[in-house]
Amino acid sequence: xxxxxxxxxLPAGAAATATAAGVLAEGGLVAFPTETVYGLGADAxxxxxxxxxxxxxxxxxxxxxxxxVADLAAARRIALFDxxxxxxxxxxxxxxxxxxxxxxxxxPVAELATAGLDTVAIRVPAHKVARDIIKTFxxxxxxxxxxxxxxxxxTTAEHVSGDLAGRIDLIIDGGPVEVGVESTIVGCFxxxxxxxxxxxxxxxxxxxxxxxxxxxxQDAESEGQPVAPGMLASHYAxxxxxxxxxxxxxxxxxxxxxxRSKVARSECASVVxxxxxxGDLAEAAANLFGYLRTLDKRNADAIAVVPIPEDxxxxxxxxxxxxxxxxxx
Ligand code: TXA
Ligand code: MG
Numbered sequence: 001x002x003x004x005x006x007x008x009x010l011p012a013g014a015a016a017t018a019t020a021a022g023v024l025a026e027g028g029l030v031a032f033p034t035e036t037v038y039g040l041g042a043d044a045x046x047x048x049x050x051x052x053x054x055x056x057x058x059x060x061x062x063x064x065x066x067x068x069v070a071d072l073a074a075a076r077r078i079a080l081f082d083x084x085x086x087x088x089x090x091x092x093x094x095x096x097x098x099x100x101x102x103x104x105x106x107x108p109v110a111e112l113a114t115a116g117l118d119t120v121a122i123r124v125p126a127h128k129v130a131r132d133i134i135k136t137f138x139x140x141x142x143x144x145x146x147x148x149x150x151x152x153x154x155t156t157a158e159h160v161s162g163d164l165a166g167r168i169d170l171i172i173d174g175g176p177v178e179v180g181v182e183s184t185i186v187g188c189f190x191x192x193x194x195x196x197x198x199x200x201x202x203x204x205x206x207x208x209x210x211x212x213x214x215x216x217x218q219d220a221e222s223e224g225q226p227v228a229p230g231m232l233a234s235h236y237a238x239x240x241x242x243x244x245x246x247x248x249x250x251x252x253x254x255x256x257x258x259x260r261s262k263v264a265r266s267e268c269a270s271v272v273x274x275x276x277x278x279g280d281l282a283e284a285a286a287n288l289f290g291y292l293r294t295l296d297k298r299n300a301d302a303i304a305v306v307p308i309p310e311d312x313x314x315x316x317x318x319x320x321x322x323x324x325x326x327x328x329x
Contacts, residue, residue: 029169037182041068152292237323
């Protein structure tokens with residue numbers, strides 16, 4: 001798997017920011033923390049760099065990327081905002097919200113990054129390290145989650161190097177991320193559509209819109225090009241089978257618990273991790289991917305997961321768990 005490329009790791013700071021911006025300008029690939037998960041950045045205008053990014057992740061090129069920019073003004077040079085899109089951007093940027101919008105006429109994002117669609121996904125991250133790198137670089141940075149395609153998203157620099165060392169130029173280590181699940185993606189068409197539940201809750205978005213978010217068409221995934229192609233069912237799968245809504249534990253299973261919910265035969269579990277002892281969904285979201293990675297290494301027969309409430313961040317947590325449970329084909 002190693003391409004022989006030397007991947008440098010730098011602690012976040014002024015020197016690392018300058019180096020990262022320089023590597024991006026030369027067409028290189030730089031992983032950096034955002035508040036949601038670590039991203040793998042490339043110059044959004046450089047098709048060669050983007051081709052290398054798809055290759056480094058093993059990502060199908062029909063799965064488009066999110067353009068990360070410094071502020072709303074920069075976003076408006078890339079895409080067209082209607083009234084509802086503007087309201088969402090003003091309420092939630094910088095933050096864990098991605099908007100899918102019609103491309104502006106002279107959209108500077110390379111066609112390869114948008115997979116030939118006439119829409120583009122944009123986000124203004126809140127993490128200081130991400131913001132500093134984007135500002136110093138001076139342009140849009142496309143950044144998928146910094147994992148191999150099909151693996152769970154990285155929430156630490158160690159996760160990134162576990163997947164991508166030898167395949168990318170630079171990793172900026174800014175410590176563990178805060179949110180732990182990817183951004184919420186809203187398609188701003190005539191009626192805003194929730195394309196991917198994520199780090200910003202449906203409730204918060206609907207409060208600003210003043211009406212419910214629409215759901216994507218049911219048959220979207222079966223038609224080959226899903227509305228948010230990263231939502232391919234197998235996307236978040238660990239190697240170990242995942243068993244959802246477990247009310248008991250089978251011998252040889254690992255247990256992923258939440259709060260103080262009671263599980264029958266929990267003494268049968270080979271290992272137990274609790275997403276949040278106190279039943280805090282934000283804490284659970286922050287722990288989710290790291291715990292899945294850890295449990296995946298324990299050679300358990302399966303990972304049994306207790307039921308998680310569906311409100312607030314629970315919607316994104318349950319979405320990722322369902323995808324993990326489908327497994328990879
Ligand atoms: O939190 C996040 O969003 C992280 C950090 C690094 O910003 N990024 C991230 O990127 O999760 P990625 O590539 O792993 O997921 C982006 C998702 C994919 O499901 C992709 O299919 C979808 O966004 N997407 C991108 N452009 C799109 C478009 N024009 N229309 C619909 N979906 C799009
Ligand atoms: Mg991803």
